[in-house]
Every structure is written in structure tokens, then in C-alpha cells.
Amino acid sequence: MDDAAEQSLSHDLGFNLGVLFRAYVKASNGVVRDIPGGPRGYQVLVAAVCGEAGNQSALAKRLGIDRSVMTYLVDDLEAAGLVVRRPDPDDRRNRQILATDRGRATWERAEQDHRAIDAHILGPLPEADVPAFRDTIERLAERVNALDPLDSACEVVSDLAAAAVPADPARRAPRTR
Amino acid sequence: MDDAAEQSLSHDLGFNLGVLFRAYVKASNGVVRDIPGGPRGYQVLVAAVCGEAGNQSALAKRLGIDRSVMTYLVDDLEAAGLVVRRPDPDDRRNRQILATDRGRATWERAEQDHRAIDAHILGPLPEADVPAFRDTIERLAERVNALDPLDSACEVVSDLAAAAVPADPARRAPRTR
């Protein structure tokens, strides 16, 4: 049986992932003020620059946001002159998101800032361990992406786990005191 | 100068942290259906069980949420009989959050489920590397927590970085088409 005395929030992987993620977003927010949509706008820009944004829905899924949110995001990036939409010649339902010259220039500055953020977050690591750590994080993220669409994560954990939690309306009860 | 062709969203640390964090939250959501507040309610419960929740404000800060949100969260946990509030005898402004027996039992089940989630997320790693990786993540999170309250993260990165982004009202412009 578990011993609560030996436990601590500090040893919780989920908690620590949250800490790092929030720290990253916060730092990113500080360096993307000229990019609409904040850190996520930056990620869309990265995808556009890298030619990985040929389909809004797929990109939205990859970034963990709704496709309708992606519409607003790309609207704003387009209005800022950082990207343009173009119908995919092969399937005209799809919109390809392409970076403009200005988008590329903006990306370049933001990209440098984000590498500096990386360095700050990973600062405590011995320099020699950084590439391996980054690689590990990337590998784990890849695997999780490959598995999660099937919701296999929760099968493993519990039969009760109906992973697509449908926003229980009673979750925050109307307070009556 | 950077070469966009060699870049990819997959190599972005922030992106990968987001992927892992979202995957963790999603899996956690699947196993905390009996805990009000979802994954964060669970984290409050962990803190209560571990005796690390002597002050709502401090805990809220640690979990990255607003103190007013913490009030609602603890309200719901208390209503579910998982924790109780008690005024701190040493400073009666503070409320200590203590786990009940029921809270402890609920925590025990949830804790096991979360260790299973950990195992799933970290599955791709060689078993022997897991403890070191967990330790690294914890160390990084500790350091980031020690630095971020001072916003030194962004000083390092850019002079422009006023980290406490005050919710630019023009960020999502009212769409007029």
C-alpha cells in the first residue's frame, strides 16, 4: 500500500509537466506579442514556414485545438500579413497555410527567442545531456500522439475511463450558500 | 541563419511539452471522474493527503490557478467529503486543507491510476532510464518554479518581454467580414 508520507506533489509527473508547460507558455507569451494568437499563433506560423500546414483540421488536431478555433487563428495571422490561405489544388476542400516573406521574417526572430526559452528551461541540465533530453521528449510526444487518437491510454488504465469527457455540466455546481 | 527546411514542429520543445501535457490531462480526466475538479481536484487532494496544502493561496500559485478558482475547487472537494477546511491556529486567515478518510481512500485509487498513466506516457523509455528521466523532469520543474516568480525567464530572452501578458482585448478582433 502507498505511503502518503513519502509522496509529494513534486514527484507527480503530471504536476511537473504542468509546471514546465505553463512556464513555457508564459515565457513564449512574452516574445510573441507581434504574433496574433500568442504561442499557438507562433506554432501555426512554424507549421506554415516548415510546410507542414497543408490542412487546417489536421493542424488543429496536432496542436490540440478545435478546427473552428483554427479558423479564427488563421484569420488573424492572415490579417497580420504573416500567412496566406490557398485552396489545395489536389483537394479544394483543404486550405493550405503558406508563410509570407513577412511571416518568415517574424518567424525567424520568434524562433531565436524560443530557442533562448528552451535554453532557459533546460538550463539546469548539463550541456551534454540537452540533445538527448530533447530527443527523449520528442520521442515520447510522438508515441503519445500515435496512441492517443485511439484512446488506448485509458484502456490500459481503467475500464471506467471514457476518455472523451463530455463537459459534465454539474462539475461546478451552482453555489448555494 | 536558420534553415526552415530543417525545422519542424516536432522538434519544438514547447510543442512537445504541450503534447505530453495534454495527453496527461486527457488520461487523467478519464480516471478522476469521482473527484470534483478533474485533474486539478486530484492535485489538490494529493496536496491535502501529503500535508502540503496548508494555505489555499500558496497551493493555487503552485498549481498555476487563481486563488478564487481554488475556493470553488475546495468547495466542491469538501462537498464531496474528500477534504475539510480548518483555520490555521497560527494564522487564522489561512485555511488548511485536510484529507478525510474518504479522501485518502479516493486518493489511493486515483494515485494508482496515475502511476499507470505515468507508465503509459513513459512507455517508450527503457525501464532503466525511467527514474532518471522522472528526476530530470522534477528538477527542471523545481528550477523553473524558483525562477519564474521573478519573471527572470523573460529578462533572459528579451527586453520586450513583459511576461505578465494582460489579456490584450484586441487579440481576437471582432470579426467583420
Add this chain to the structure above:
DNA sequence: TATTGTTATACTCTATAACTATA
């Protein structure tokens, strides 16, 4: 019929500020 993108709407969640109590 299924899917992409869009739009409007409704809802959830969060931040803000005012208030009480303690210090």
C-alpha cells in the same frame, strides 16, 4: 454520404475587483 472550412451561438472557465476577517 463524408469531410473541410466557416459562422453564429451557447457554454465553460478564468480573471477582476470588492468585501470580510485576520494580522
Add this chain to the structure above:
DNA sequence: TATAGTTATAGAGTATAACAATA
């Protein structure tokens, strides 16, 4: 005066569903 907690409110962010275009 300053801080912890609470509360109500306003606002930002998100999901939902319907629609048009394309497959």
C-alpha cells in the same frame, strides 16, 4: 496597511451545431 479567503460579475476562451463547398 497588508494578506487570506470569499463572492459576484464580466470577459476571454472553447465547444457545439448548422451551413456551404467539395469529394
